[in-house]
Amino acid sequence: MATYEYPRPALTVDCVVFGLDDEGLKVLLIRRGLAPFKGRWALPGGFVRVEETLDEAALRELREETGLKKIFLEQLYTFSAVKRDPRERVISVAYYALIKLSDHRVQAATDADDAAWFRLDAVPELAFDHAEILEVARDRLKGKVRYQPIGFELLPEKFKLSQLQELYEQILGRELDKRNFRKKFLSFGIIQELEEREQGLPGRPARLHRFDAKAYRKLLEQGFHFEL
Amino acid sequence: MATYEYPRPALTVDCVVFGLDDEGLKVLLIRRGLAPFKGRWALPGGFVRVEETLDEAALRELREETGLKKIFLEQLYTFSAVKRDPRERVISVAYYALIKLSDHRVQAATDADDAAWFRLDAVPELAFDHAEILEVARDRLKGKVRYQPIGFELLPEKFKLSQLQELYEQILGRELDKRNFRKKFLSFGIIQELEEREQGLPGRPARLHRFDAKAYRKLLEQGFHFEL
């Protein structure tokens, strides 16, 4: 029990978790077991504890939901409409996360039937103001991906350039020219060409690449500006 | 008095208020009258009431501090370090505001001696984590000014192109070429050339201009993308 001189809003974090698989870009949702909005899909999230930062709260929730550590996570926006939670005043700090669906299978999330991945064009009706939060997250991702190399957070360690291009097309919502895309991206010097090639698929085998974080940091220090 | 099952952090808003005068870009600070950090300069701000949104809280604080309405105001980031307030757990949602120092004299703020404008290169030591908040605000402004025409919020209704250019130079922290700047900015078609000219100063009188919000909105709908 805690007592204060003035009433305080409750504080939660909600996470928009993006993942990529062969069907495209997806978002992780959880089915609510309790009122309000019982049975509705919602963003994973929960209350902030008084002894943790918001980042810690978001990471904790994500660990609890997905079993993952080392996730790319950024604060998105703080939502504060007075009636956004019908029970009482709840202010929510939204985060968005990018995870490599390819590497780690997301555990609790996928085999429990109360959590699932949804394609961004097939998201069901959401609880609270979560549709709005998701919208803001998509816009942020779309904006950010153009001037920060965060797309790699969604791809496996080693990837084909065609995967990278498809990812960008998904996020930006438009098609890109293959030759121009390759030319431009390679010219940055932030991805390494590996000798390895992907085999077992029809078509000419693709050379694999890897994001070179070290080279990127070095370029950043020299005032390099990544763009598109 | 309010009682809750679990302890809750307190919630505040803090505002980074930018203004422009003939000495350059400035930020509004308030001298604290109470502990902690008594006597130190700090960002204006205060506690969020339980029946208002964060935007409303920020606007209310700004009205109380500066007497201004119709201010450009945007949420910046939510700061949550556990020890950021030595008294108790306080989470602060930071906003930044741009105001036309030229038009409206800021009342309570300027004649009270417990509030003052500081040049960005001469900001005193600040209370709490406000130095960090200010830093984030500067970065945001610097980033945002390049792809959204928010600089006008700092200028008078009618302005000279040289003022606009100086503003951009201040925010971006580098010099710009006069001819290229004019060419580019005028090519967007979002500022109107007025017939009026500024008089009374030495040198050839400058033609005045005005931001054309209507034209800007129209261009936006057509997918226009402002940049630099």
Add this chain to the structure above:
DNA sequence: ATATATTTGTGTTGGTTTGACACGCTAAGG
């Protein structure tokens, strides 16, 4: 074995945008 389907990888060109750069014009002030 051969043919077919699939996916990768590669260059050029014309148009557009950017960045560098210098001087005459018009007013105020002495």
Add this chain to the structure above:
DNA sequence: CCTTAGCGTGTCAAACCAACACAAATATAT
């Protein structure tokens, strides 16, 4: 009337961007 201060303007070379098609390497089907 002369000086000083600030405004307003155009060109050119270099860099960048968008559009465009076909051969190479593999898997699969027949």
